[in-house]
Amino acid sequence: QVVKALRPLSKLFFDVHLMISDPSKYLDDFIDAGADIITVHKEACNDDELKEIAERLHKSGIKAGISVKPATPPESIKTLMPYFDMVLVMTVEPGFGGQSYISDMNDKIKKIAEYSAQDFPNMIIEVDGGINSKTAAEAAKNGATVLVAGSSVFRADDAAQAIFDIRAAAKDAASR
Numbered sequence: 487q488v489v490k491a492l493r494p495l496s497k498l499f500f501d502v503h504l505m506i507s508d509p510s511k512y513l514d515d516f517i518d519a520g521a522d523i524i525t526v527h528k529e530a531c532n533d534d535e536l537k538e539i540a541e542r543l544h545k546s547g548i549k550a551g552i553s554v555k556p557a558t559p560p561e562s563i564k565t566l567m568p569y570f571d572m573v574l575v576m577t578v579e580p581g582f583g584g585q586s587y588i589s590d591m592n593d594k595i596k597k598i599a600e601y602s603a604q605d606f607p608n609m610i611i612e613v614d615g616g617i618n619s620k621t622a623a624e625a626a627k628n629g630a631t632v633l634v635a636g637s638s639v640f641r642a643d644d645a646a647q648a649i650f651d652i653r654a655a656a657k658d659a660a661s662r
Contacts, residue, residue: 599629
C-alpha cells in the first residue's frame with residue numbers, strides 16, 4: 487500500500503526489499519504498485535525458486551535483487567548472480583534499525599565485488615545496515631555501489647548533512 491500510494495507522487499527509483507517468507511506470493515502486488523527493483527532473501531527460497539522470481543520480475547520489466555544475511559556465505563549466491571541485477575549484503579541481522587555495522591561483512595562485500603567484476607560488471611552491490619559516514623567508507627572501499635542508511639540519517643540533527651557526509655565518505659573511499 488505504501489509503494490502504491492507513493493508511486494504517483496514520485497519519479498524516484500523505488501527499491502523494495504522483501505524480508506519475508508514466500509516472497510513469490512507477494513510479487514504481483516509490488517509489481518502492480520510500481521516497484522523498480524524487488525529484492526528477496528537468499529534464505530527465503532531455494533535456488534530454483536529464486537531463479538523463477540528473477541525471471542518473473544524481468545518479464546514484468548522490473549529489476550531483481552538477491553539479499554544475503556550476515557551468516558550466508560558469498561559462495562552461496564555465485565551461481566545465482568547471472569539471474570539478478572543486484573546483490574544486497576546485509577551488514578546487520580535484518581529486523582530492526584539502529585544496529586551496528588558488522589565489519590566482518592567487508593570481506594563478503596569484497597568477495598561479491600570480485601565475482602561481479604569478473605563476470606557481471608553492471609551488477610549493483612548494495613549494502614544495508616549500520617551505514618554512517620565511517621561505515622560508508624568501509625563498504626565503498628570494498629566494492630559497494632549503493633548504500634542504504636536509515637538511523638544515521640533519520641536520527642541526525644541535520645539529515646541533509648548526514649546524507650552529504652555519507653556520500654562524501656563513500657565517494658572518497660571508492661576513488662582510492
